[in-house]
Amino acid sequence: MSEEELAARVADVLSVDADDFRRLAEADAEVIKEGVEEGVFDNPQAIVGLEYEFYAVKADDCALRRVPRRLLELIGFEKELGLHNAEMTTSPQPLNADGLTAQEAEVKARLRTALDVTQSERMRLVSDALWTLPPEGEDAATYLTDSVERTTTDDGGTERAVRVATNMSDSARYHAMANTERAEAAGMRIEAPHVSLQTDTVMPESLITSIQPHYQVSHAPDLPEYFNYALRIAGPLLALGVNSPFFPADLYDEDASPEAILRDGWMEHRISVFETVLNDPTTGEGKVRFPRDLASVDEAIDRIAADDTMVPMPVEPGERFDDQFPHFSRKHGTYWRWVRPVFGGPTRSAANARIEFRPIPAQPTVRDSVAFLAAFAGLMESLTRLEHPVVELDWQLARENFYAAMVDGIEADLTWITNDGKETTDRLALYEDLLAHAEDGLTNRGLSEEDAAKYLYPLRRRVRQGVTPASWKRERVETALADGADLEGAIEAMQRAYVARQSETLLEGSFANWIGE
Numbered sequence: 001m002s003e004e005e006l007a008a009r010v011a012d013v014l015s016v017d018a019d020d021f022r023r024l025a026e027a028d029a030e031v032i033k034e035g036v037e038e039g040v041f042d043n044p045q046a047i048v049g050l051e052y053e054f055y056a057v058k059a060d061d062c063a064l065r066r067v068p069r070r071l072l073e074l075i076g077f078e079k080e081l082g083l084h085n086a087e088m089t090t091s092p093q094p095l096n097a098d099g100l101t102a103q104e105a106e107v108k109a110r111l112r113t114a115l116d117v118t119q120s121e122r123m124r125l126v127s128d129a130l131w132t133l134p135p136e137g138e139d140a141a142t143y144l145t146d147s148v149e150r151t152t153t154d155d156g157g158t159e160r161a162v163r164v165a166t167n168m169s170d171s172a173r174y175h176a177m178a179n180t181e182r183a184e185a186a187g188m189r190i191e192a193p194h195v196s197l198q199t200d201t202v203m204p205e206s207l208i209t210s211i212q213p214h215y216q217v218s219h220a221p222d223l224p225e226y227f228n229y230a231l232r233i234a235g236p237l238l239a240l241g242v243n244s245p246f247f248p249a250d251l252y253d254e255d256a257s258p259e260a261i262l263r264d265g266w267m268e269h270r271i272s273v274f275e276t277v278l279n280d281p282t283t284g285e286g287k288v289r290f291p292r293d294l295a296s297v298d299e300a301i302d303r304i305a306a307d308d309t310m311v312p313m314p315v316e317p318g319e320r321f322d323d324q325f326p327h328f329s330r331k332h333g334t335y336w337r338w339v340r341p342v343f344g345g346p347t348r349s350a351a352n353a354r355i356e357f358r359p360i361p362a363q364p365t366v367r368d369s370v371a372f373l374a375a376f377a378g379l380m381e382s383l384t385r386l387e388h389p390v391v392e393l394d395w396q397l398a399r400e401n402f403y404a405a406m407v408d409g410i411e412a413d414l415t416w417i418t419n420d421g422k423e424t425t426d427r428l429a430l431y432e433d434l435l436a437h438a439e440d441g442l443t444n445r446g447l448s449e450e451d452a453a454k455y456l457y458p459l460r461r462r463v464r465q466g467v468t469p470a471s472w473k474r475e476r477v478e479t480a481l482a483d484g485a486d487l488e489g490a491i492e493a494m495q496r497a498y499v500a501r502q503s504e505t506l507l508e509g510s511f512a513n514w515i516g517e
Contacts, residue, residue, distance in 0.1 A: 007150035007162040009172040010179055013313055014160070021312030021327055022305075028325035029305035032343050036297055041220035041343060041353040046095040046445070048216070048377045049354075050103060052088045052369060053080060053209035053362055054125040056118065062492075062499045063136040064143070065123050066167070075114040079169040082206025084135075086114075086125060092216065092352075095377050096446045100455065104370045108507050111366065115506075124499065127369070127506065129270045129361030129469075130208050130244035132495050140248030143167055144207070145199040147178075165201040173333070176311045177202045186310065187286075191276045193264035194256035195247050205277045208244065208270040209362040213373040214342075215380045220353035222384075223341055224294035225391075227355055229383045230339045231293065232390045233376070234359050235401025235414055236434055240462050241372060242267035242409035243361040243469035246477065249488035258487045262478065267409030267470040270361050271338075278336060288336040290399045297353070300341040310334045320346045338402070355380070359402070364469050364502055367458055367510040374455035378441030379434070385444065388437060390417040410468050431463045461512040469511060473498065 035041055054077075056065040066083040077086040090106050093099035114125055134140040146166040153159050163178045177186055178201040190197040190204050197204060217223050245267050252261055266272065279286025287308060294300050311334060315326040322329050322344040329344060338359050345351035357376050363369045383390065397415045404412040416430040417423050419437070424430060435456055442452035462468055473494050480490035505513050 003148060003150050003164050004152070006164055006170050006172070006175065007152045010162045010164070010175045011152045011160050013172045013176040013311065014162075014180055016312040016314050018309050018312045021331075022309050024327040025309075025331045026305045028328035029301045031325045032301050032328065033298055035351065036220045036301075036343075036353070039220075040348060041345075041351050043216055043218045043352055045218055046216060046377070046381065047092045047352065047354075048095050048099060048103060048373060049092040049214035050090045050107070050369070050373050051210075051212040051214070051356075052090070052107060052127070053211070054086045054088075054127055055082070055084045055131050055209055056086065056123050057126050057131075057133070057499065058136065059119065059122045059124045061133075061136070062126075062496050063133050064131055065135065067123070068121075071117065071121065075117050076110060077114060079171065080206070080209075081169060081174055082203070083167050083169060084131070085169070085206060085209065092214070092350075095215075095381065097448070097451060100370070100374055100377075100442075100447070103373060104366065107366050107370070112507060124503070126499055127362045127364065127366075127502065128209065128243065128498065129268070130247070130273070132246055132248045132491050134248055134250070139250045141197060141250055144197065144204045145201075147200050147203070163200050165203040168201065168203050168206070173311055173313060174202065176313075180311055186278050187276050187281050189276055189281070190247075190251070190273055191281075192247070192269055192272050193266065194253045194261050195251050196253065197251055202277055205274060207247075208273050210270065210358065211360050211362055211369045211372060213357045213360070213376045214354050215357070215377055216352040216354040220343075221297050223297050223300060223353045223355070225384055226380050227300070227339065227341060228293045228391055229380065229388070230355055230357060230376075231291070231395070231398050232393050233379050233383075233434065234290070234339060234357075235398065235405045235412075236416065236430060237372065237375065238268065238271075238359040238402060239405035239408075239410050239412050239414065240431075240459055240468060241360045241363065242405065242471075243363065243473075244268055244270045245470040245474050246491050246494070249491050252487070258481050258490070261487065262474070262481075266407045267468070268361060268406045271359070271403075271406040274336070287334065289338070290402050291337040291339055293395050294341070301343065304328065304332055304335050304341070307331065307335050321348045321351055322346065364498070364511040364514065365505050365509055366507055371455055371458040371510070374442060374452075375435070375438040375459055378438035378445075378452070378456075381441030381444055382437040383441075385441075386419075386437070388419060389421045393417050393423075409470050410462065410466060428463070431460075435460055435463070458510040458512050461515060465515050467515050472511075472514060
């Protein structure tokens, strides 16, 4: 699609009246509330799913690669924000032994095919939280900020200037964010220790990739209970999963020393990138944030309907079940919370109320990703069934846990309430309690103790060794610097080592295989 054609599509999006869109979304919310009351969104049992994001690199030197659109279609992946991104979404499966096996098997089957196809293009898909090597012959700052302005004329003869990011996918929704009257609601910048980048679009978000476990509750009115527990486990699980301690070297301030970057850097910069790119820096709490507890399912629905409308997308008629509330569904697409409720489904029988768990960055291997899916699902099962007292942990402490994990990873000072009702900051006590309940939730869904332990082993190993993907990366950069490399060379060596180890373990190993080498 040409830039002129894309600009015209963006202009069509921008022609939607925001006030009308909001009113229609609020009316859709009432339709969903009625459906919840009638039991439309209930399920016979809990169901799980997974969104899994990747970026592409050159197979020989790990420089970022743009993925041809035809190739995405060929491998059955979906486009994401950047031209280098690709996303896989698994088919929902019941939470039981066969369902988790099916989740892992589907990821492996589709990813194996994608790796075979991309190999012929001298390209590799990488599972990683934040890319650090820009495309060959380019620098990261230019790649992320490059944009052009195009003028388009609507049917009434009115001209409009539209800003189009050069390296962003041709989704009008993404580009519209920089052109809508609400564009100031997005920061369109990166602010992190020794990194400051301002741009005209939301393209810097394409630095980051994640996995997103989904958990469909069996009884929709109970969603708030699951949601509030999900907030309490967000910090501890993020601390185990941190995987983005470095930016591309050219994004660091020129006067920042490697020592200062190592001293002040965070373990999970993906969190801050998402927040600073999409939040208005002048208003405090933005659209991307750690959400507050829910008191009722109606409150969950109302929050989405009332959320700030950044891009009032046009709605086409359709025959899916969730086309009965299309404006609400569109609005949900920019309801950015680290844990968020979702109401949808392609058919009435598949309608569901689910929780999307968004804190976890993309992981080194498939097994690590499935470990987080299993842990999250097991915890949703066990904590709610046993009425675990951690739900009484003050919301502010849960939020502090989350951002402490972002900064310090597994070394963060986290607060937890154990099963016996005692508050603790002891890391081993926290994870012993948390992972024991994750295992309990899995065995309660029919998994054998051996299989449940196998799913959680990669996470237990991280706790025992005190090692995460982020600390693994930091150690390699520190070693390279000590051996005389400059920062750019140290980050490049680390990134190539990461991709090399992943190429050996992505489908059949785990990060546990990397520890101690």
